[in-house]
Amino acid sequence: MLHRSQLHGSLADPAMTSMNLLNEISIRYPEAVSFAAGRPAEQFFDLDAVHAYLDRYLDHLQKERGLPPEAARRQVLQYGRTKGIIHELIATHLAVDEGIEVPAESIVVTVGCQEAMFLVLRALRGGPEDVVLAVSPTYVGLTGAALLADLPVRPVADGPDGVDLADLRRVLAATRAEGLRPRALYLVPDVANPSGASLPLALRHELLALAGAEDFLLLEDNPYCVFGGAERLPSLKALDTERRVIHLGSFAKTAIPGARVGYVVADQPVSDGAGSTDLLADLLGMIKSMTTVNTSPIAQAVIGGALLTHDHSLRAANTEVAALYRRNLALVLDGLARRFPPGNGVTWNEPRGGFFLVLTVPRVVDDALLELSASQYGVIWTPMCHFYPGAGGEHQLRLSVSQVDPDTVDLGLDRLAALLAS
Amino acid sequence: MLHRSQLHGSLADPAMTSMNLLNEISIRYPEAVSFAAGRPAEQFFDLDAVHAYLDRYLDHLQKERGLPPEAARRQVLQYGRTKGIIHELIATHLAVDEGIEVPAESIVVTVGCQEAMFLVLRALRGGPEDVVLAVSPTYVGLTGAALLADLPVRPVADGPDGVDLADLRRVLAATRAEGLRPRALYLVPDVANPSGASLPLALRHELLALAGAEDFLLLEDNPYCVFGGAERLPSLKALDTERRVIHLGSFAKTAIPGARVGYVVADQPVSDGAGSTDLLADLLGMIKSMTTVNTSPIAQAVIGGALLTHDHSLRAANTEVAALYRRNLALVLDGLARRFPPGNGVTWNEPRGGFFLVLTVPRVVDDALLELSASQYGVIWTPMCHFYPGAGGEHQLRLSVSQVDPDTVDLGLDRLAALLAS
Numbered sequence: 001m002l003h004r005s006q007l008h009g010s011l012a013d014p015a016m017t018s019m020n021l022l023n024e025i026s027i028r029y030p031e032a033v034s035f036a037a038g039r040p041a042e043q044f045f046d047l048d049a050v051h052a053y054l055d056r057y058l059d060h061l062q063k064e065r066g067l068p069p070e071a072a073r074r075q076v077l078q079y080g081r082t083k084g085i086i087h088e089l090i091a092t093h094l095a096v097d098e099g100i101e102v103p104a105e106s107i108v109v110t111v112g113c114q115e116a117m118f119l120v121l122r123a124l125r126g127g128p129e130d131v132v133l134a135v136s137p138t139y140v141g142l143t144g145a146a147l148l149a150d151l152p153v154r155p156v157a158d159g160p161d162g163v164d165l166a167d168l169r170r171v172l173a174a175t176r177a178e179g180l181r182p183r184a185l186y187l188v189p190d191v192a193n194p195s196g197a198s199l200p201l202a203l204r205h206e207l208l209a210l211a212g213a214e215d216f217l218l219l220e221d222n223p224y225c226v227f228g229g230a231e232r233l234p235s236l237k238a239l240d241t242e243r244r245v246i247h248l249g250s251f252a253k254t255a256i257p258g259a260r261v262g263y264v265v266a267d268q269p270v271s272d273g274a275g276s277t278d279l280l281a282d283l284l285g286m287i288k289s290m291t292t293v294n295t296s297p298i299a300q301a302v303i304g305g306a307l308l309t310h311d312h313s314l315r316a317a318n319t320e321v322a323a324l325y326r327r328n329l330a331l332v333l334d335g336l337a338r339r340f341p342p343g344n345g346v347t348w349n350e351p352r353g354g355f356f357l358v359l360t361v362p363r364v365v366d367d368a369l370l371e372l373s374a375s376q377y378g379v380i381w382t383p384m385c386h387f388y389p390g391a392g393g394e395h396q397l398r399l400s401v402s403q404v405d406p407d408t409v410d411l412g413l414d415r416l417a418a419l420l421a422s
Numbered sequence: 423m424l425h426r427s428q429l430h431g432s433l434a435d436p437a438m439t440s441m442n443l444l445n446e447i448s449i450r451y452p453e454a455v456s457f458a459a460g461r462p463a464e465q466f467f468d469l470d471a472v473h474a475y476l477d478r479y480l481d482h483l484q485k486e487r488g489l490p491p492e493a494a495r496r497q498v499l500q501y502g503r504t505k506g507i508i509h510e511l512i513a514t515h516l517a518v519d520e521g522i523e524v525p526a527e528s529i530v531v532t533v534g535c536q537e538a539m540f541l542v543l544r545a546l547r548g549g550p551e552d553v554v555l556a557v558s559p560t561y562v563g564l565t566g567a568a569l570l571a572d573l574p575v576r577p578v579a580d581g582p583d584g585v586d587l588a589d590l591r592r593v594l595a596a597t598r599a600e601g602l603r604p605r606a607l608y609l610v611p612d613v614a615n616p617s618g619a620s621l622p623l624a625l626r627h628e629l630l631a632l633a634g635a636e637d638f639l640l641l642e643d644n645p646y647c648v649f650g651g652a653e654r655l656p657s658l659k660a661l662d663t664e665r666r667v668i669h670l671g672s673f674a675k676t677a678i679p680g681a682r683v684g685y686v687v688a689d690q691p692v693s694d695g696a697g698s699t700d701l702l703a704d705l706l707g708m709i710k711s712m713t714t715v716n717t718s719p720i721a722q723a724v725i726g727g728a729l730l731t732h733d734h735s736l737r738a739a740n741t742e743v744a745a746l747y748r749r750n751l752a753l754v755l756d757g758l759a760r761r762f763p764p765g766n767g768v769t770w771n772e773p774r775g776g777f778f779l780v781l782t783v784p785r786v787v788d789d790a791l792l793e794l795s796a797s798q799y800g801v802i803w804t805p806m807c808h809f810y811p812g813a814g815g816e817h818q819l820r821l822s823v824s825q826v827d828p829d830t831v832d833l834g835l836d837r838l839a840a841l842l843a844s
Binding site: 001002003004006007008010011016018039040042045046050051052054058073074076077078079090102111112114115118122123124125126127130133134141144147149150157174181252256258259260261268269270271278280282286287289290291292293294295296297298299301323382 | 423425427429430431432433442461468469473476480495496500502534535536540544545551561563570591603627653674679680682691692694695702705708711712713714717718719720740
């Protein structure tokens with residue numbers, strides 16, 4: 001018999017247990033109206049497209065890159081390059097869609113954005129003095145990857161604009177005063193998960209300047225930028241003139257979740273102390289060779305074919321689905337306004353787009369309330385406290401709109417109102 | 423500017439640097455005859471089969487498991503179950519091909535066997551007192567995963583039969599005397615990489631008994647068992663009556679490397695100290711949720727379709743390719759016998775099958791000799807010293823036969839003989 005106390009500490013962390021509980025609740029209450037799932041909409045899922053994308057990529061290898069048929073076949077079916085095979089297509093996509101100009105060599109194709117986060121955090125954990133900062137509330141995948149990398153997470157307040165620079169300065173000073181080394185700040189600058197917040201342009205510039213002045217990296221995670229609303233703001237990486245930004249990307253929301261393809265842009269030079277310099281991306285590739293060897297080239301080919309089919313632009317390809325998310329968000333916001341008039345004690349933010357919004361309510365929001373909501377009221381959502389590395393969110397819940405069904409929005413919100421009135 | 427000394431220790435380990443060098447040499451000398459690549463043969467690679475397998479799996483979901491079309495589509499294209507979607511097919515495959523009877527719930531589908539190794543080693547690293555033992559010479563992927571998990575590797579001699587039990591007892595006692603906790607022994611019981619050794623049946627039983635008596639786990643890695651030769655021996659997991667064996671598997675050699683699908687069987691109970699018990703597989707799934715979330719369901723569907731197409735038996739499906747590897751091995755063994763008569767000082771083992779054999783030569787075999795061999799003699803191979811966590815293999819080199827071309831075997835061996843005579 002093994003004992004959990006003799007296994008890695010991440011397995012005993014409350015964050016891991018609570019995530020399991022959240023995943024379970026949708027399974028235990030399948031009939032509940034769900035505002036919990038952060039998964040992409042499924043209306044446009046198309047299996048024929050998977051076949052077509054695969055063929056399109058093979059065609060590209062042969063016709064545009066001049067590979068003989070057996071070499072093209074080998075590239076998709078054999079073990080492959082650790083850093084991936086669609087890095088050049090991703091570089092073009094980043095230039096076209098996001099104005100990010102980076103050499104393809106600085107891109108590592110990963111098994112979803114989760115692996116990208118783990119590779120970066122593992123690399124940055126040089127010793128017990130290292131910590132990572134995260135805008136809080138934060139994405140639970142970041143918390144999980146940090147636990148696995150034995151890297152403590154220090155929360156930084158988000159404030160109304162997505163990051164509170166005064167709090168960031170305070171946390172930097174406090175961690176250094178403890179003898180710790182803050183390596184990076186993790187954030188989602190556009191329509192964040194879970195808060196829905198987006199950083200204004202001026203704040204992006206100030207944050208980059210602070211990262212330079214205080215010598216830390218920015219881990220920019222941008223899975224929802226395509227769904228960020230009408231006004232487009234440049235990503236931190238697009239504004240990054242000093243290679244301060246490590247950019248994390250995902251095709252799960254913009255192409256196909258089931259491909260499990262993401263990437264990291266890491267164009268930072270790393271000195272070996274003996275006069276030689278490597279690209280951080282190459283060192284992340286070394287770590288990747290110990291975790292997954294390489295990202296399935298079949299899955300990469302599917303995403304590569306999607307990029308080729310849409311002329312490297314996923315903004316263009318996602319026009320319809322972006323409209324669907326905007327409609328869902330509007331439905332939920334309208335429904336909230338009708339049910340909770342001003343002064344009622346229930347408030348919420350109005351994100352520019354994305355998948356999530358946050359409700360603040362005049363009672364404690366915890367797993368017990370969620371259990372009551374699921375079992376007695378037939379509606380599920382996510383307690384915000386799970387997204388805070390420290391304390392926080394005790395009166396808040398997250399509503400996800402990505403899989404909302406227009407026919408049940410009102411029913412779900414009625415049930416939520418009944419719960420909150422109980 | 424970042425500094426490598428401030429990054430994770432695995433990035434500064436000589437084992438990582440040397441693996442990079444080995445990967446590079448094939449790229450730098452593409453014209454050399456190669457006995458270095460451990461990759462599967464490519465003669466039977468078939469892209470049409472990928473499409474067919476995907477369709478076969480979808481058909482299975484709908485016709486045999488009764489899923490409506492949209493649910494089947496969702497299973498392949500949406501985020502999915504952390505432990506995977508083809509666990510039941512893998513459980514049947516293990517019963518049919520290997521006589522391993524385990525509940526499907528004890529299987530975690532992973533991004534190749536590499537992720538399986540990392541998940542297990544990360545889980546078993548509870549504290550700085552934990553170490554893993556490995557039969558030495560050992561697979562470099564194990565060394566890499568252990569580096570990444572901060573888990574020291576203690577070598578155990580292989581001896582002529584694949585593991586030297588006397589040395590194993592000595593290493594167990596020595597590590598415990600140091601206050602360390604040996605958690606598991608890693609080994610490849612059938613036609614190992616790199617040694618080609620296979621454990622006789624009696625030794626398998628003795629090893630299992632010792633694991634029980636001395637309270638450690640066996641990490642059985644079995645990627646080549648299908649190619650193990652005429653006489654079939656049961657895997658350790660098939661003989662395991664006390665759940666001492668964690669079984670690691672891969673479809674890279676038996677199906678398609680480019681799918682990057684492997685798995686781990688972990689049916690061990692884990693007590694939480696408060697009266698509750700989990701399956702180790704479920705805890706590995708929790709770690710997987712922090713590394714890759716889930717293995718690409720598209721890639722799993724391709725492998726699932728392959729299993730369905732071949733009635734769950736990869737032994738039957740690999741008859742032709744197994745014959746090809748046997749022919750290659752025979753060609754190389756014959757060629758060696760013709761060039762190095764007894765008393766010449768060059769000796770080698772004669773594995774039952776598999777991809778690899780080991781040559782012992784009367785000179786020092788290191789990276790410098792490999793560089794000379796590649797640049798001046800036009801033949802590449804792998805210095806055995808890279809497979810020893812400690813010292814060892816200084817007079818040995820590994821020859822891989824998996825990608826040998828019958829038309830160039832003699833040329834390659836002539837060049838090798840010329841190098842050794844120089």
